[in-house]
Amino acid sequence: MCICLLVETAEIPLMAPVPLYADDVSLLMVLLDTNPFFWSTASLSFSSFLSHVLAFLNSALLLNQLNQVVVVATGFNSCDYIYDSSSSAAFNQSSPALCTTLLQTLEEFVSKDEQLSTKNEVIGIGSSLLSGSLSMALCYIQRVFRSGPIRPQPRILCLQGSPDGPEQYVAIMNSIFSAQRSMVPIDSCVIGGQHSAFLQQASYITGGVYLKPQQMDGMFQYLSTVFATDLHSRSFLQLPKPAGIDFRASCFCHKNTIDMGYICSVCLSIFCKHHKKCSTCGSVFGKSSAVDNLTSDRKRKHPETCP
Helix, strand or coil: CCCCCCCCCCCCCCCCCCCEEEEEEEEEEEEEECCHHHHCCCCCCHHHHHHHHHHHHHHHHHHCCCCEEEEEEECCCCEEEEEECCCCCCCCCCHHHHHHHHHHHHHHHHHHHHHCCCHHHCCCCCCCCHHHHHHHHHHHHHHHHCCCCEEEEEEEEEEECCCCCHHHHHHHHHHHHHHHHCCCCEEEEECCCCCCHHHHHHHHHHCCCEECCCCHHHHHHHHHHHHCCCCCHHHHCCCCCCCCCCCCEECCCCCCEECCCEECCCCCCEECCCCCECCCCCCECCCCHHHHHHHHHHHHHCCCCCC
């Protein structure tokens, strides 16, 4: 018996034109940590740190006249764009004018960010709003992608000093995977006392560079030798690689970093303890094997007595 199948053929749409990337033209998104609670306890003053950063931004713009630099301030309560070299106001500015414009906008942002917080709300140094600045940087990059067929090579540089905020784990991981999907590397320069597990994962997943400088006085040397090169030139350089990466996740219930936990099979939410119901998607959990083993152990220790 022969069966004939009639298949209707449809016209295959043409593939969208592949965007052209300029090898030596870069779009550098700099996320600047302005958390006042961190800088009040840091070994390097914020003014000295800014002098290194401004020299680095000028050098990045001088490497290619088509390079673009955008600075996003990451505050304790908010984040905002404070400088864009492609804007009409900053396009024809010299280096002193660049410093004046950026410092003036930064001062206004810091004053507004401090007004949003009170002294009673902060315990310790506190974490800056890294998830918000990452989202703003990715939105700006997507806007540039849609502006024309020829795109610069985008990358994100996080100048982070504040400790990680476990409550931002989900938002930061979503930004990391979005950057990976868009092929945008996230470089990390951690200037705090401890390593950042979030930025270690971000640089590893997106193919960026993670660096924790040992000498804060030579910050400009670290920035210019490691983070100033474009993506095409990086293949010819021996860039630093992290010795170890902390892949631990944060639980959704208490926002704590955990080594082992429970995962919802529906929405992949992570919990440090067993729950009867998922707080994210509402799925009902069965009794865990650990609870069953504990119940069986109790029955063995206390056997029922026969009459």
